[in-house]
Amino acid sequence: MNTLITNGKIYVEKGLFHEAMLIQDGIIVQTGSNSDFESASFENHIDLGGKTVIPGLNDSHLHLSYVGTTMRSCKLNQARSIEEIIEIGKNHLAANPDTAALYGRGWNQDYFVTGEKRMINRHDLDQISTDIPIVFVRVCGHMATGNSKAIEILGVDENTAVEGGVIQLGDDEHPDGIFCESATALLDTVIPEKTDLDIEKDFLTAADYAISMGLTSVQSCDIQNVDAQRIFNVIRNIYSDSKTRLRFSHQFNFQDISGLEDYINTELNSDGYDEKFLSRGALKLFIDGSLGARTAFMLSDYHDEPGTRGVSVLSQEQLDDILSLASQHNIRVVTHAIGDGAVEMLINAYEKQMNGGENTLRHGIVHCQITSAQQLERIAALKIPVLYQPIFLDYDIQIVEDRVGEHLASTSYAFNTLYQLGTPVSFGTDSPVEDLNPWENLYCAVTRQRLDGTPEGGFCPEERMDISDAIDCYTTGSAFNEFREDFKGRLMAGYAADLAVLDRDIFEIEPAHIKDVRVDMTMINGEVVYTRQ
Numbered sequence: 001m002n003t004l005i006t007n008g009k010i011y012v013e014k015g016l017f018h019e020a021m022l023i024q025d026g027i028i029v030q031t032g033s034n035s036d037f038e039s040a041s042f043e044n045h046i047d048l049g050g051k052t053v054i055p056g057l058n059d060s061h062l063h064l065s066y067v068g069t070t071m072r073s074c075k076l077n078q079a080r081s082i083e084e085i086i087e088i089g090k091n092h093l094a095a096n097p098d099t100a101a102l103y104g105r106g107w108n109q110d111y112f113v114t115g116e117k118r119m120i121n122r123h124d125l126d127q128i129s130t131d132i133p134i135v136f137v138r139v140c141g142h143m144a145t146g147n148s149k150a151i152e153i154l155g156v157d158e159n160t161a162v163e164g165g166v167i168q169l170g171d172d173e174h175p176d177g178i179f180c181e182s183a184t185a186l187l188d189t190v191i192p193e194k195t196d197l198d199i200e201k202d203f204l205t206a207a208d209y210a211i212s213m214g215l216t217s218v219q220s221c222d223i224q225n226v227d228a229q230r231i232f233n234v235i236r237n238i239y240s241d242s243k244t245r246l247r248f249s250h251q252f253n254f255q256d257i258s259g260l261e262d263y264i265n266t267e268l269n270s271d272g273y274d275e276k277f278l279s280r281g282a283l284k285l286f287i288d289g290s291l292g293a294r295t296a297f298m299l300s301d302y303h304d305e306p307g308t309r310g311v312s313v314l315s316q317e318q319l320d321d322i323l324s325l326a327s328q329h330n331i332r333v334v335t336h337a338i339g340d341g342a343v344e345m346l347i348n349a350y351e352k353q354m355n356g357g358e359n360t361l362r363h364g365i366v367h368c369q370i371t372s373a374q375q376l377e378r379i380a381a382l383k384i385p386v387l388y389q390p391i392f393l394d395y396d397i398q399i400v401e402d403r404v405g406e407h408l409a410s411t412s413y414a415f416n417t418l419y420q421l422g423t424p425v426s427f428g429t430d431s432p433v434e435d436l437n438p439w440e441n442l443y444c445a446v447t448r449q450r451l452d453g454t455p456e457g458g459f460c461p462e463e464r465m466d467i468s469d470a471i472d473c474y475t476t477g478s479a480f481n482e483f484r485e486d487f488k489g490r491l492m493a494g495y496a497a498d499l500a501v502l503d504r505d506i507f508e509i510e511p512a513h514i515k516d517v518r519v520d521m522t523m524i525n526g527e528v529v530y531t532r533q
């Protein structure tokens, strides 16, 4: 099957655009000007009418099936009153009458502007339903509210004690539905466990959404210790039945040797990976927590909380052991490290795994937020891939200087510095932590501003990236993590025909408008998989 694309502004590489390309069996065979193809033979012709085309985007770290789970739950982040929360719940049930249990996330009473400005309780949620259990988790994740049905299912009362947690009592001395800290885990148990079909549906819902946003590949961590084999099976079946064309590289998280050994003995040898649409990806580890919660592991005390340095969940020795096992089996590793203490541990650990001084397995750092100038130099010298989430700036700009002080903040989130030093930099969103929308992500990389346009001129403006460089990080940079930079991420002869047609010229518009870009068409493997209606 041959497809000819003409009249485009096709991004080939920085400063170079072509008008036309010929695709054969999913692979680009030639690019050039319209006139180069006057005598070409083809079955399909797409006239782009002057539109801009970039390679399909590749999110280097997210959690795809959890994106789908989040999409079918109630999003409460925008609610500005208790009444609005009740309304969101009622609307959700009206639209999904088969719902057996209602789960929502993101409420925050600090944002309420009308009515009572208090935490929501079971009486509020009973107005949505008393027939099915409802659990609405506060934005912080450390507090959640259940309705009366949820409390009835749990069988808790005023005498129930939970270690490390609190079941709050109301004025009537009975549980009022608010569960704190470790007690919130109890509420999770009233939500029925996901069936294989639920996992598949969530996965495909999120895959469709990703494709509509111009993503053609994802590197996704859907395996988080529990239920690993079941989820591996579901995802392999999705691909053996060709239920989506989104290319998927399977990251997986085990924090200990035994989990990794199980993987090596089972999934590593299983069939079903065609290395085209479904491929084996990296072991995902995490060392520390988050900057917001001051659990990111720092080399020195938090600027706004002396005496606190965060936590590291792996010791240097545990980290070295699991890395050695992975390296012996040629398994690439990517590790969540946010504080400079975690980054330091990781650079030291990776350095020991180098072969003749080279990072041949391309072990990478996910997040890599707080860094000193000296650490940036070491990362660049060792060619350690960095998997950044520029969209994190939307929140973190508000807190980073408070947390780590102005000096350390000025060498943190150093996208451009590392890129200019030749470090393999890739972009992702960690969705559902943030939306997987790549245009907001690119906007943050280019402007260094929050989505509301602040601060003027951008946070550490020397780290603002050129739009071509930012797109390269999202395409060929991400492909590097998969050892596929010769196959994906460029619109050149010999590469996969994975591309996104845009509604405006992203190379010419004001950076402030990059977040508004919409995708008119997405193509994967030469097939049109999405057209905007």
Ligand SMILES: [Zn+2]
Residues within 6 Å of the ligand: 061, 062, 063, 221, 430
């Ligand atoms: Zn993640």
